[in-house]
Amino acid sequence: TNPDGTWSLPNVIGGRYRVRAWRTPDLSLTEPAIFFLGGNESKSVNLPLSKYDGRSVSAAIAPRPAIIGQPANLVVRLEVQSVDQQGIVQGTPVVGATMQLSGSGDWRVRSENPTLTDSDGQASYAVTCNSSGTQPLGVTVDGQYYDLKLPDCSSGFVEPTTTDPSVRTTPTTRRTTSTTR
Template identity: 30%
Template sequence: MFWDWFLAAKFVGAVALAVGLGWVWTNSELVTSAYTDERAVQALTLQPLSFSVATIPPSDDAAFELAPAPDTGNIPLTRLAVSDPVVTKPVVRGGDARLSGHVRGLGPDDVGQVRLTRITDGGSSDWTVGVNADGSWTAPGIHGGRYRIRALVPNLRASNGSTVLFLGEGQRRELNLAVTTPPEGLVFELVAADELPLGSDSVVAVTVGRQTVDGEGRSVLAAVPGVPVQATFSSLLSTLSANVVSTDPGGAARFLVRCGAPGRASVTFVAGDQTALLTLPPCVAPVIQIPPAVGDAESTDG
């Protein structure tokens, strides 16, 4: 029975194969034309794509009327308002804060002052209060903020520095200050080159001044003109000018000297009853630059 089924399957397969070959033979032109004629892939021509666009409605269609554009030609243009930044005015008086204290260094006849400078982003402002005979001072009814405070006696005693502090609104604070008295003696300052060349004439000058106080209570050095100054140099130098010279309007006295040996010398200045010993720049041998010989220059260039 097995062989019967096997023979039947073979028969059916043979019939199907014969039918398939017959169909291929009949439609061979359709099968080969896809690879041989104008319907091949290489010969296909792609037509350009066409895009659809929205249809514009007719102008007489009221449902699609466009709103007229506004006429901006007649609209007045107003200038933009530029506001200044908000700043705090540096007003000192008018608040409810208070500063007070004492000033040291005053003489019995001094008319002392305490100067308060309030500093804000809007600038600065000063207020000056007097100092009592016992050295006490008070600044009532002031605004809070950042202050710079100093004591002074105009044209007589200078501020011994200044104090910077922050005062809160309504705050009460004690602050002690001091003034200084400038020295009465003369101040000598040497003016000369960094080095004094051997065998050459050099100028050595000295300025004579005195510490004073200006009207703002600042210590300044004021020139003292017309003061005879005697100069005595050490043995390394010889004086070529007079050894006694009066100061000019700028407070300077100049001397002409010459170094005789290398080393560092000194000078003694005497003005009135005051004497100052100062150290001079060193006496050094000048550096002589020797140019190269003509032959050496040519050989170097070659």
């Protein structure tokens, strides 16, 4: 690699190529550059690397999207990212970290908050979204705030998606039921 970050590979035969780049332990290209090189062609390929050297937070919610006024389960995972010898981004769970949910969105947390991450680096919350649309929510860990990328909250009603006027649809009705044993 040259001081400016460029690298050259002369006398490459033509064909289809899939090119990746990385630097252990902190830089990686997660989507390879795929291209065809003609037999007499010369080509420059830009391989922008991203930094993976610190904490990362990801979240999953069920149901997805959260339905207004209905309970939802939110799991937030905290890990430290690094790049291995093969250029793969790896995450190591952070165990026992204190996480606190907060944000400007209309959410109600129905479980312990703050809470500690488990052996998988995960903290679980019972939440309820109270308004439709985008409802910002995040988590604070050791004074650092991380925005959770959650889908917009939904009313639970799904509009028919057909554009064919000959197809007839009926409205969707949601009912809450319970079973007693």
